[in-house]
Amino acid sequence: MRRFLPLLLAYARDRHRFVLFGRSRTVSRAVHRERAERLLSILFALGPTFVKLGQLLSSRPDVLPPTYLEVLSALQDDVPPADWDDARTVLEDELGPVDERFDDFDREAISGASLGQVYRASLDEEDVAVKVRRPGVESLVAADLRVIHWTVPLLRRFVDDARAYSLDTLADEFDRTIRQEMDYEREARMLEAVAANFTDDAGVVHPDVIESHSGKSVLTMEYVEGTKITDVETLDAMDVDRAALAERLQEAYMQMVIEDGVFHADPHPGNLAVDDEGRIVFYDFGMSGRVDPYIQDKIVDFYVAIARRDTDAVLDALIEVGTLRPDADRAVMAEVLELAIEDATGAEIEQRRVQRIVDQIEDSIYEFPFRLPRNLALVLRVATVVEGVCVTLDPEFDFIETATHFLTERGYREETARAYVEDAGNQLRQSVISAARIPPKAERALDRVERDDLFVRAGIEDPDDVLDQLARRITYGLVLAAGIVTAGLGIALDATAVALTAGALIVVATIALRRSFRTREGISARPQFTRQRLRQREPEQDEE
Structure with a gap:
């Protein structure tokens, strides 16, 4: 909370200049980038769970604006590996003594990530890659997930309904994916399932799983360079x-x-x-x-x-x-x-x-x-x-x-075209049936009109709340008029308390009425398109 609070206050002031009330503010792209970089540093400092959260956020345009996506896309899951002694404990708890299970084992990790790290080893004279879950990461992730789920209801108050929906799905999805990512038995099953679908494809390679040396927190695979x-x-x-x-x-x-x-x-x-x-x-x-x-x-x-x-x-x-x-x-x-x-x-x-x-x-x-x-x-x-x-x-x-x-x-385009033809045929068949039913229904309707027995029910749709806004303006106007009359009577009758109360009412009604006539601000954004931005950045990078 200490790290995120300044950013949350800044976002709240974007919606209301004085946090709880006031007009919204227009934020420049430079400010968005500065905040995104601050968010990036916060996520990295908070540890593995939030690094993964940042990676997931970097592909969620329904949650964050483009500038944030661009900055967070640089958040690679590349962190220093844990000490070998701690990693060895996890490895031997799963498989047994390292020297007995492997012909040779390089103690220096070839890659480190927030949830695990990979070592190179030798098994039956074949090179293998051994992925070991980071020591103590389960309890850390569990605590961080509790924090994330606790903060989602709070964050919902700062966003509209559509983004609130996305926040809920993001939290649930992140909880599920990070727990799945820590389960190496599931990873082995998914690897084998994907590899099986490319068995006959000479252009794709997947490392084979060494099941005898794999478990829930250790995954041993063929080393493919x-x-x-x-x-x-x-x-x-x-x-x-x-x-x-x-x-x-x-x-x-x-x-x-x-x-x-x-x-x-x-x-x-x-x-x-x-x-x-x-x-x-x-x-x-x-x-x-x-x-x-x-x-x-x-x-x-x-x-x-x-x-x-x-x-x-x-x-x-x-x-x-x-x-x-x-x-x-x-x-x-x-x-x-x-x-x-x-x-x-x-x-x-x-x-x-x-x-x-x-x-x-x-x-x-x-x-x-x-x-x-x-x-x-x-x-x-x-x-x-x-x-x-x-x-x-x-x-x-x-x-x-x-x-x-x-x-x-x-063959998907042909199948889709065939489906369109079948759908069109069904619609034509329904149209013919409906055409046959129309004359008798029309005759019954005309009979009711002739007998003055026809009633029409109408419902008014107001998606932009125009009627509601009009009603509020009328109410504010009536309150303002009543306040003016009351204030006049208070002054005429020398009733100071009544005049002051009416004056306060006039001020409140005037502010509310004035605010109701302000046009609602729409989307303030600088359009970006991937390839164009890429072409525009190339000369800038060359100059640098």
Whole structure:
């Protein structure tokens, strides 16, 4: 609380200048970046649980604004490993004496993370990687999770309904994923499940699990050496086709999510490599997930709609899967999607057009229209991180073209087209049936009109609370008028107390009436698009 309180007060003052009341403030991008960097340092200082939380937040645009996502994306799970003596205790409690279980064991960890660390060893004359859970991390994570769940109801008071929904799903999802990530038996099962789906794929490599030397807190795997996938200079020296590699990586993740239903959910560059034969190597399956068939079907519909540039179908898919609010302004969101699709293809986007759409959003959308259901959070993380890796490999990478090729090759576009035809046939059949029922119903309605027996019920929808606002203004006006009359009578009758009370009432009513006429401030944001921002930053980096 001591570390987070200054930030919370700053956010509260953004909503109300005097914390509990007052107008909202417009915050510049520079201030957002400064706060995001402070948040980054706080998360890192608070330890492993909050490092993981920061990583998860970095892929949640439904919770944080773009500047925060950009800063938090630099929060890599790379921390100094624990002392060997402490790690040895965990290892031997699980497997027994190290010298007896392994031919050779290097005491220096080759990588350290917030929840575990990896050592290189030798077993039956084969190199293996041994992942050991960080000593004492279970109790630390349990305490931190209690704090996170305790603070969520407090944080809900500072955000709107859509972001409150996202906060709830974020807390539940984080609790589940971090506990799963500490369970190495589950990680072994997920690794084997994903590897089985790529048995016949010569372009993908997964390390084999050594079950005899694995348990709940220790995981021993085949050691597979490779070059970090974003080390483009080494890849070029290896004569690797980076454009083809980016396409293969994207297709591998699409297969995992759409076809297999089980996927590697932590594709940051540290967990992806390329071996000497140019094959993609996947490491660390601690963060992995499953996709149910309904979500798989909706993701296919989404990708097919993107491939066809059908923004209406994209919006329908987002609404059906629960990501977009049904009452969002479809016209504005369609234009936003058009811009996003153009950006995904690498097209240049006019900033004037962007600003016009932002102005439309300010005029028509007062509540955040997006939310992220629990079962889609990891899928979104995969999509955003993989796209970033692919653009690093190939700056001209076209996600839509790759997705279209994959869907066409696997027959999904034909299946979707067939479903559209069947749906159209069903609608036509229903239309014919309805057409046959209309004449008798129309005749009965006309008979009721002729007998003066027809009643119409009307309900007034007021999503923007216009009537409620009008009623408040009338009430404030009446109170103000009554206060003026009362004050006049108090002065005329020399009743000082009555006049002062009425004067105070006049002041309160005047302030309330004036505030009710103020226009509500909309979204204040600087539009950003991935590739354009990337191209704009390149010259700046060259100058530095």
